């Protein structure tokens with residue numbers, strides 16, 4: 001079997017890094033099941049696991065391979081047993097689940113994604129705070145976030161909603177679409193092409209599966225309507241975590257992406273009370289520090305809000321550090337946090353600029 005890994009997103013940067021590892025072969029992780037991986041190499045798909053040494057030195061969860069990672073394996077032929085993964089090539093982007101407050105290391109959901117489509121439906125699911133959280137996760141990942149407002153066929157007050165979104169989108173493009181009538185798919189397709197890796201996040205039921213099916217040109221993923229019809233679960237066989245789009249491009253859709261939705265969804269619910277109190281602060285941009293008329297500090301003083309709870313809320317509000325920055329400043333902030341080296345930074349900046357100029 002001879003597979004063109006460029007279709008799977010292989011580029012010069014990874015090819016070059018791979019030359020550092022003599023005698024090993026480059027492959028991309030297409031599936032993860034606990035300790036067992038599926039990877040695709042030039043010779044096709046093969047089962048793989050990490051070497052004992054690798055596991056020993058990987059002191060936290062984020063150092064283990066994830067779907068989308070480029071890895072170096074010791075064989076191309078599975079007839080002599082699982083391939084052994086010896087190295088992960090440097091990740092271009094990392095989508096990780098934010099750990100709630102504490103020192104818990106994050107968990108990598110997928111790696112080397114170019115574009116994260118943050119999906120929100122224009123009817124039932126519409127929630128600006130949730131978009132902010134997803135945006136934070138996406139900016140942190142180093143992938144480019146694009147906001148996709150789904151089910152436009154069901155929306156009656158689009159201008160108002162677009163207005164609300166504009167106040168938080170911070171430079172991310174906003175696309176309005178409908179899988180029902182196909183509107184807006186040109187906007188999505190602009191981010192799709194050979195070797196580009198994309199992913200869809202968003203609450204359950206916003207239409208991610210429907211969208212992916214439409215892009216795939218076939219009903220590959222069971223949408224909710226089908227799952228509900230199907231009490232016996234005939235359609236619930238696990239689907240592929242990495243899909244090749246018919247006209248080029250790669251979709252990553254792991255179970256972790258689905259958990260990400262639940263996780264962020266819960267956060268929003270969990271801190272509803274604090275957001276309600278904060279809405280009563282005298283100043284809209286109150287930092288709940290020394291400002292007069294701060295409803296949060298008042299609530300902590302009179303005991304209606306626990307200080308601990310407010311602290312954990314603040315920890316989760318990583319987006320606060322982004323507030324007020326424009327798109328360019330945001331990119332710089334991200335790059336600064338991610339890289340020390342100037343060369344790589346320059347390269348990345350150019351890359352992002354090219355992307356934005358498209």
Ligand SMILES: Nc1nc2c(ncn2[C@@H]2O[C@H](COP(=O)(O)OP(=O)(O)OP(=O)(O)O)[C@@H](O)[C@H]2O)c(=O)[nH]1
Nearest residue numbers: 151178179180204205206207208209210223224225
């Ligand atoms: N009217 C309308 N309905 C849609 C559209 N897109 C999806 N739906 C419906 O919305 C429901 C949920 O869609 P899914 O694609 O299963 O949503 P999902 O985001 O994949 O949900 P999870 O798999 O639970 O994460 C289904 O009944 C779809 O038929 C749309 O553009 N317009």
Ligand SMILES: [Zn+2]
Nearest residue numbers: 281286288294
């Ligand atoms: Zn306040």
